[in-house]
Amino acid sequence: MQDYVELTVWQVALAALLMIVNGAISIGLKLKLERTLLIASLRTVIQLTLVGMVLKYIFQLERWYLVLTLAAIMTLIAGVTASNRNKRTFPGIRLNTIVSIFASSWLVTAFALLAVLQGIDKWYQPQYAIPLLGMILGNTLNGISVGLNTFTEALFTRRTQVEMLLASGATRSEAAAEPLRDAVRTGMIPIINSMMIVGVVSLPGMMTGQLISGMDPMSAVKYQIVIMFLIAGATALGTIGVVWLSFRCLFNERHQFRSDLLR
Amino acid sequence: MLQALNLTRTGGGKTLLDDVSVSVTAGDRVALIGTSGSGKTVLLRALAMLDPIDQGSVKWNEIDVTDARVPEFRSRVMYLHQQPGSREGTIESVLREPFKLRVHQGKTFSREQIIQWLERIGKPESFLNQSHLDASGGESQIVALLRAMQLDPSVLLLDEPTSALDAEMSLKVESLLVDWVREIDARAFVWITHDSQQAGRVSSRTVRMTDGKLETV
DSSP, rough: OSSSOOHHHHHHHHHHHHHHHHHHHHTHHHHHOOOHHHHHHHHHHHHHHHHHHHHOOOOOOOHHHHHHHHHHHHHHHHHHHHHHTTTSSSSTTTHHHHHHHHHHHHHHHHHHHIITTOOOOSTTTTTHHHHHHHHHHHHHHHHHHHHHHHHHHHHTTTTTHHHHHHHTTTTTHHHHHHHHHHHHHHHHHHHHHHHHBBBTTBBBBBHHHHTTTOOOHEEEHHHHHHHHHHHHHHHHHHHHHHHHHHHHHBBBBOOOOOOGOOO | EEEEEEEEEEEEEEEEEEEEEEEEEEOOOOEEOOOOTTTHHHHHHHHOOOOOOSEEEEEEEEEEGGGGGGGHHHEEEEEEEESSSOOOOBBHHHHHGGGGGGGGGGGGHHHHHHHHHHHHTOOGGGGGGSSSGGGHHHHHHHHHHHHHTTTTSEEEEEHHHHOOOOOOOOHHHHHHHHHHHSSSSSSSEEEOSSHHHHHHHHHHEEEEEEEEEEEEO
């Protein structure tokens, strides 16, 4: 028995009418967003349909190697996206984002699957493993992007200040302490803000989904609380990781700031 | 004191330092002259070990400076940026900042000493309460100089330290620095300048950079 209303293709198409309204607004106000709106709408439908097909296949087969393969692909895309979002670049930036997003998200997801969700049958149960990792990846990606961007921008704009400290005898850690702190703090702000307003201003997507599928609100709330803590943990680890790795790329063992590498 | 052997550095398809060797001994007041782009700043930064070099070594008291010893070395051999920039806070807070560094633990900020130096160059005590962000280019150079001098380094590597100062202030700073070296035997400076008269006033010897090579004048 289903506790939720199964949507037909026609019902989805009905919702798509709203995009026609958006298109009409764009034409009326000469926003020139019609083409972009069309592409965005098509991508939403195509990407989610493909993901749905893949998930259906993986959920049916329940094989650990398929779950890990999908998780690895998701992680790789998140890592590459995080480095592409950065305004500045330097050799090794992509590896840094991939490693930090991988280490933080997988560690926290493993903690959730093995320690927090003790009632699940198998650690790789796709119904839990994939959505959890997906939510953690999406949010960690934001933290890493913001943190890394803050760090590289601070080093770029405060180059002389950092060099003055090094020239006065500062170690590389002392010279970069302020940009490092600012970066981690800024990377954490989005999730802290979300935690401050969750449930008050908006209901999170996962909780909304669980409520629609018929879950008891208090059970959905408990899941959401866990998710928020997991995201906060992974964001902190990921941001610290990416900033630390980038620091090691831009400051060498001789306590030299390789500002020439930062473009 | 400070010895650089066979420093070589290339970059952008150009030889920036071409097998440069130089020694700075106690009491030395070296003027480093040369045309723009000849490698003067690159050499000074290499002497302070601020940039990687392709070949060569820098020795302090005849011993190679290991990675772990670089901060301590830079507390003895201090490079001054030509355009030190500015930051938030008063000038006094900027002067106090380096005392927080591990390498300067045990040293304390002396307001009296700074006021003495300021008097010598005709700046009032109230200068210390000014916002560093409001400081002119020349004032920033003075702040950077005092910031370094108060830490009592042995060698100052000065990259056009008076380039943003007027002629009168420039002479006062020259006199302050020359006396600073004369005060204690174990001090020295290397001073980049484009002004041959200034080189004559401040230096005990002059060296010239040409296309990354160093020659005695």
